[in-house]
Amino acid sequence: MAPSTSLPGETAAAERELRSALRGTVLVATDPSYDGARRIWNGAVEHRPAVIVRCADGRDVPAAVRIAREHGLPLSVRGGGHDWSGRALREGGVVLDLSALRGVALDPAAGTAEIQGGVRAGDLVAAAHTHGFKPAVGTVKAVGVGGLTLGGGYGLLGGHHGLASDNLLGARVVLADGTEVTADAQENPDLYWALRGGGGNFGVVTSLRCRVHPGTTVLSGLLLFPLAEAAGVLRGYRELVAGAPDELTVMAGFFTGPEGSPVLFLLPMWSGDPAQGEDVVARLRKLGTPVFGEVGPMAYQDVLGMFDGSIVDGRHNEMRTRWTPELTEDSAELLTEAAARMTSPYSGLYLHHFHGAAARVPVADTAFALRQDHLLVEIAASWTPAGAPAADGAHGQWARRVSDELAGFALPGGYPNLLGSDERERALLGFGPNAGRLLEVKRRYDPHNVFSAVPALVPPAG
Template identity: 40%
Template structure:
């Protein structure tokens, strides 16, 4: 990038623009996954929609590559681009709650913790993820699932409107009545269609919930996962539990005698009557006595942040994902094999439920392509030491490849890895892909927004 271009950005934007020669450059390009080491020519920290509009126009005039950063949690590091410009929304962290309307408008750089904190004051929440440091932007545009999904659906099922800066630098609001095709595409289509500077969500009554963690020795994975695959889909919608393979970390709430043990388990969130939530968890003893079972009423934002300190920003990450509609016995055996061989103390596997309320939305209503999925699985190798990068990647890839034959073929787009095979994006969107490519042609015909899990604009003949 020419110095004159960098200076033009600094003159035009209200927010700071950081280049490689600036002392805060390395901090500005730091993201959640330390395995990613990209060097943008400029990082434009935009303070409002006007900054975003100006930044995109300047980037296009100069023919530069563009990436967009919300919370910086992109596993493959899609929020950075070598030699181009990252439009960084992190200064746009604000939430405005309308308790009477039951809605919240949220700045595009906000994190889940910002949203949860603001809405909790009114006894309200909307479905999101399970880590409070996750950005609302990437999570929402990918679809969004978490503790409230069985009760209230996906994040995109609760998205009412989005303010969007388009590829030509113009600004629109997308909802069911304005730019409805764009609104449809934003609900699961990733960052392909524009920069969302604010989201408006429907809220639901959520205050104190029942939180729980139940774990068994990893060699009980067959018995526990066989029980879980039958129990969870039949459980009341108020009962949410994701299955996990992990290593017990040191510290509370886990007793010292199980620290460092490989385990299988379920993390619970109960959004029903607190007087009865313990009864709904009584079945956890059916697969055999757990080595640890903890339940407690807990404010919802505390549940959302329960795992933040275990995996902070700056560790090595490699992940892949798949959707599943069943867990056959052969798949259970694969989970046992890789659970017994977790390569590092922070590596893990999660199976997140995406059934119940999420199944009541028609497949054609949003870009999310797997309304018939029951679980969204992620295989994640994690470690603070860069020397372990190859080890965690190899474990994750091997695990995913052995599990993939039991999958539905596609993945939650936010769980696609750095170097997935060609065709994985199309598989993720199934029959929606061609419609998404048509919307892409309308709103981003030159594929300006391509630093993402990319959907190419349809050709004028109609192909993707």
């Protein structure tokens, strides 16, 4: 039976039941900790949930789901809190806050990690490092592993070991009726298929079992080039990545450099034999005249700390994204011009390199469908609010304009983890031939659309 429409009285009743049934903290607007608890990475998000449930452990989740359903309250799940559009916080709903659930258990013999639903990339990388392993995660330590993995998960090990979702071996999931199931290759395999790239639309993932990979040291570093050299450097970059072996993944893009002007950056990672990687490093150094940086042996966990300074809680953010099959002369020029007119020193353009092992996964094997070589272009506007609507609005306008300009070079659809909540059609196109199967799995496991992290997977009414 579908949940009824929520009323203020139902909210109060749900609050009372939640406080009585759970070990964790239950917050409403009158609680002193409420405003702090509803703040996430993107300071522009002002959503006001009716109730925030700070889960003490995984046992709180089934009870919280059942109580919210019984009282007709919409649900959302907060892990790392880094979804820029704020889908972790449902306006007027119940937020299941997993951010305190950050346990990681490594099994070195099996090469796996069991992680709780609130684990950040930095937590997993640090734990794996201690045991001599490295996980396939993104590029920022603060991002939640659960949300990253469920949406796909681009990262610097993508060529060698695939997306984060390709390394997901199983999960514990609380479904919309409050039951808890295992999803892996043996149990609920259709749900397991959907979790690998289909987003958080099927239930609350309280734990994940992921593959980790031997080794903690890579060849990496950050090379910065003046904007005037961008055309030549990006031409060399295009040639380099076109023939890149699995062991090499190279991120590129633009941000404001140490001198206050936009610069082009290259962030390579070689995760194979260090001796063989030296030739690659030499080629990178010759692409231009770096104004800053070096490439050499580094701990994998240190590479993931390179962007820590730019991921600051409380700044306002708007993100747009495009998939491009390659970096052409024209698209490289477009991106360089866009970098020159960035409206904030905190904004940037980031090109994520997809190839190798990630591209060899058959399209039908996981929900993530785009398995051809490509670049994910992340257009990130970030700023400290000035309080003047016109000034603040210029930053988002910059991001939207760049996305519109790139559309002519882009593949259909877009990466669900970065799409806005108003981009349902693009998200659906991004699932390509897997969209129909995903919608069927959605109808089976969540027929009343309790979970709506990816709007594309919420079938229209009727």
